[in-house]
Amino acid sequence: MMSAAHTSLAGRFNPLVIKGRTHAGRAELRPRGELVHGCADVLDETLTALPADVRRVELDMADVVFMDTAGLQFLELLDHYGRLRHIPVAATHWKGQPRRILELAGLDTTDPLHTPPSAEPPPAGPEPEPEPGPPACSAVALERAEQLCVLRAEVRQLRHAIVSRPVIDQARGILMAAHGCTSDEAWHILRETSQLSNTKLRTVAAALTAGTGTGGPPPPEAVRTALRTAVGRCLR
Known part of the structure; x- marks a missing residue:
């Protein structure tokens, strides 16, 4: 199947x-x-x-x-x-x-x-009185705040990756069609072009896709030079 x-x-x-x-x-x-x-x-x-x-x-x-x-x-x-x-x-x-x-x-x-057991609704009945405990430790609160900050940063990165993915995939398709390479090879070419030209990956992909359109502007010289080098390295 x-x-x-x-x-x-x-x-x-x-x-x-x-x-x-x-x-x-x-x-x-x-x-x-x-x-x-x-x-x-x-x-x-x-x-x-x-x-x-x-x-x-x-x-x-x-x-x-x-x-x-x-x-x-x-x-x-x-x-x-x-x-x-x-x-x-x-x-x-x-x-x-x-x-x-x-x-x-x-x-x-x-x-x-x-569904974990902890997610199941509690049995009906009066809620027990909370037992007294020690006051919250400021170090624990600080650690939790730092973890929350890290988690929020990761969420922002994931959202950015999801938004950027369509243009990156289009650029991969252009490279696959132009050079007869695989999807993985096209990904490596884009990534190396980004590193060689010191340009964000999404910016490289956007420049490449814009340049293939009718009357579209060519990618910047630094990107074109890095792209030629990356293609030569990845497909030799």
Whole structure:
């Protein structure tokens, strides 16, 4: 079984593919690629194709390399499928950037569809009186404030990465078409061009995509020189 989202050169270049097998009423699925726009449609197609006798669905997410807010829709669809069919579903083995997104969303990184006991509503009845304790330690409060500051900075970086991704992917597509290279090679070319020209990666990508349009301005000389060097190094 295999479902995939198809994309063009102007879109993303690591499309979501879901492979898997069913055995003894258990569906074992392994998504590969990115959880971005359209990923829920790929999952819906996969789940719809499962045999009627499936009694458990397990997703191994180890090969998912990127995730934005569309990944949360992916999980909502999987959870809805399980509730509708009254069968257990699980999504485990998260790694890298997708795992960090789950952490920032406050979800269980072991299995975001699992509801921890602490999240279950407390039994009805009067709330117990809080026991007296020592006053809050200023060092602990300071540490928590620092952690919150770091977390906010990471959220800003992730948001910027999500906004920047379309133009970077377009630039990767241009390089792939121009030089016959792979998506990974195009990524390395962009990154090295950014380093050699001391220019932000998104700025390099924007200059490259603007320069390919009709009447578009060519990239700055420093970027063009760095790009030629990067192509020579990565494709030799």
